[in-house]
Amino acid sequence: MGETSADAVARHVRQLVIDGVLRKGQRLPQDQIAAAVGVSRIPVREAIIALEREGWLRVEPHRGAFVNGLDDEAVIDHYELHGRYVGFAARRAIARMSPTQLAELDRLAERLAGAVSPAETERASRAYVDGLVAVSSSARLEVALRSMVPIVPANFYTAVPDAVVAQQRGVARLHRAVRDGDAEAAERAWIATEVEQAGRVIALLRAHHITAGATAS
């Protein structure tokens, strides 16, 4: 099923919050957003309902929708869950992959190891994880992952050089464990990487006053 207009609006609003364009406490400019995404107000209203449920917005009757600001818990929950899902993908991939598929993962791992720019790091890292998920051949995992909303600030790798090295190291450890057929090690290594990156995302969001800190209002 393709993305609905409401989905597109929700995705747009989330990224605006993550990038700090919409600030905590700010009232959502619904008409502007509708225009930016190219939809009517109806999908915007649907998106607001979904975003309120997800914790991104707070609706005050007759006043509008207000940005909650990300709290640390939300970021950590996201990365912990995503880390576990990818760990599951690694487990399945180890059990199911063919030599050809492993060779492809080798290639993707090498590509990330050789990445020189932050943008390339992001692309290559995503390609490796996507490749691993594809090899895992689990329709249900793909449904679960598709529903996860990414929380990656647009400037993450540019603004946080440590994040580049950490990602390269993390994927290398994950791939080594996958090659060794060690599902436990793969899961442990990858969850640790995601949790570590979550810490950096939180620090970055705090530095730009985007998060509410540990206690959301």
Add this chain to the structure above:
Amino acid sequence: MAAGDDAAVAGIGLAPRRARLHRASSGQQVASFIRRAIISGELRTGERLRQDDIAAELGVSRIPVREAIIALDREGWVQLEANRGAYVTGLSEQDIVDHYALRGIVFGLVASRAARAAGPAPAKELGRLQRGLRAAADGAEFAAVNDQILRFLVTLAGSPRLRAALRVTPSIIPEDFFELVPGAREIQESGLAAVIRAVKAGDPARADRTMRAVLARHGEAVAGAFAARGLLTPG
């Protein structure tokens, strides 16, 4: 728990509170009927669902039949194709095992968050609920108390994201689970006892691990039950 929580937990694979006191909605009853027909072999893999016949047999309109089919499509029992109707898909062993492993991941995180939020008041409530579980007279009552425990853990965890994740992976056998799957009640009772111990002890890692283990055992039991009835499709 506030009334709003009912809306929040409905759709994550737990029966809404009202369903314990009143009958399930027509759509849910139709879905239950179709699931049982598939499990008993009356409806075979690849068979097209005759929606009008089902509606007539159950004495309902097409609307709840349609609702049921949409739910069953999400759960993986049927495949709804735009112009062709709904077909019984059949689940593979891998599909079933994956489903419970993924549910285990999310519920495991819920349990670990609940363990972090644990204190004297939640511990007391969990003890009370656990006693209710042990004393349940039949499968329906067991399911109802089980729902209460899981709902309580989800509330303790306090994570909108985990709630959302649960909604995406609805249960394969939402109703009658403890009646349909041999050994499920024992697995759940002993498994939840271990999870509750870990939550009370404030041990997130152990709560996560034990919850994942419960769901993995359910996965094996369901796969075994399906295999025994010749219901598994290859792959």
